[in-house]
Amino acid sequence: MSLESPRMPLPPHLVAPDLVPEQQADNASAVYYPVSDTRMVAGEGIHLYDSDGRGYIDCASATFNLSLGYRHPAVIQAIKDQADQLIHVTSGFQTAPINALAHRLVQLAPKTISKAHLKVDGGSAANEGAVKMAQRITGRRDVITLFRSHVGQTVMMASLSGNAFRKQPLAQLYHGGLQVPDPYCMRCFYGQDPRSCGLMCVDRINDFLEFASSGSVAAVLVEPISGNGGNIVPPDGYFAALRELCDTHGMKLIFDEVQTGIGRTGRMFAAEHFSVDPDAITVAKGLGGSGAQVAAILTSDELAGLPTNDHSFTYGANLLAAAAALATLDVIDDPDFLANVRATGAHILGRLEALRSTHPHIADVRGVGLMIGVEIVDEARRPSAALTNRLAERALDHGLVIRTSRYGHGNVLKIRPPLVLTLEEADVICDRFTELLLAEGI
Known part of the structure; x- marks a missing residue:
């Protein structure tokens, strides 16, 4: 499968809100907690879009709470x-x-x-x-x-x-x-x-x-x-x-x-x-x-x-x-829906497990359904939170939103996309994840 470009226009039926200039100038100045420079404007299914028209597959389901993804019609x-x-x-x-x-x-x-x-x-x-x-x-x-x-x-x-x-x-x-x-x-x-x-x-x-x-x-x-x-x-x-x-x-x-x-x-x-x-x-x-x-x-x-x-x-x-x-x-609560969760999860686990033999920084791949973790280690096979955090940060460049374990103190990348994931979309996640590893030389 050819790798889909992570940069894509916002679908026309998803309209980003226009902000007046004074709102755009310093929008996050009053926000108490740290936020990134990226401003998200729309989402649909497993996809999230920023104000620059960049599309991402959200492998964190927001804060693991969007079980049906963005804007599920029901x-x-x-x-x-x-x-x-x-x-x-x-x-x-x-x-x-x-x-x-x-x-x-x-x-x-x-x-x-x-x-x-x-x-x-x-x-x-x-x-x-x-x-x-x-x-x-x-x-x-x-x-x-x-x-x-x-x-x-x-x-x-x-x-x-x-x-x-x-x-x-x-x-x-x-x-x-x-x-x-x-x-x-x-x-x-x-x-x-x-x-x-x-x-x-x-x-x-x-x-x-x-x-x-x-x-x-x-x-x-x-x-x-x-x-x-x-x-x-x-x-x-x-x-x-x-x-x-x-x-x-x-x-x-x-x-x-x-x-x-x-x-x-x-x-x-x-x-x-x-x-x-x-x-x-x-x-x-x-x-x-x-x-x-x-x-x-x-x-x-x-x-x-x-x-x-x-x-x-x-x-x-x-x-x-x-x-x-x-x-x-x-x-x-539909046997076919839950069977698809098990099938897409097993597919991702299989593809990520195959990467272990060629990527020594992957120490383990584990999970059940679409609750998957990839354990990252350094050259000495020690848990590496620094490398894990780096991969999560660089994943955005490859169109993936991935969170790490223990609020950045841990060494596990968490792969938990919305449960509406298809097998084709599961392959795109794995393709992009492979590209990330290669780009980072690990």
Whole structure:
């Protein structure tokens, strides 16, 4: 296949807004956080366009939240239709979109799930709410998370992160966190071979409980596949062993599916891949389809009953977001759609794996569905965040938007395009990625 030029005119049906000169002059001067010099003006499907007419394939699905890509027609229409009726109402009243979304999520979730808490507006709030539920029902305090984990941005969730750099700026930390080694077989904390280790990464949690915890552990909060931590896929049997350990010690198992949920792995929930039923699942990001801000905590009957005043947010249970989520689920909850996610993901994995033998800076390629990671190392085979960041920056010149692990501290390139990807588009991604490696001489 010939490589499509990444520079292309903006499609005529996508009209970029014209800005008056005073708006153009210093548009980003009031923005608090750093932004690049590139100004994006339009998007459609997997494609994103800047003000210079340059087109990109967005391999990050924005912030991994555009599961259906830019401007998916079903999502846009659902938002427009709902806006004509009712945009928001206090969640103390019933509404058809919220009732329908809660029912639909419970139907799709593992059999342990019976309730959906929609009064949250993002992944951080969803994870924190699930922790509160576990603490309430167990009467305990501590939460176990994994090395490299990133479970949110609130003070509690940042404190529970498995990265020191996330905690360093905080003047005060939540002190109920306990981080344990993650199931990172390639760089096993215990120096073991996964074929003979006996899942030491689970078994040794018993030692952490006895010697490093407060003796009051409420829950284990874990991503089925690490999102920001490096796209680490646990070995077979890991979650079955973790479920058994939680049951033995009376701890609740919470799956953070903010990144893995809603079709990203080729199943509605990543829990399906591992044949484990958690006590709670958190979802956000991809549930909004084309960018609607929506999140949920899905729980068992046992975890139900947290008083509303203990965890509710004004813009949770928003009707526009619920309408978008229902439209998103209508699209993704289709066996053919999910089969295509698995097929395109396997195709990309196969092509990238083939590059490993000729590109020594690629140490590993791993993933499930369209949640793929490429681990980058230097000449001495050591993890190289610098090289990884350089590749992500230069990828823009080749028409690819790629993000890196651990907010630039990690050495994994994350390939997570919108789930509407076709096999032909998957090949374009791989062609451009190959061109990037060759251009950078690695």
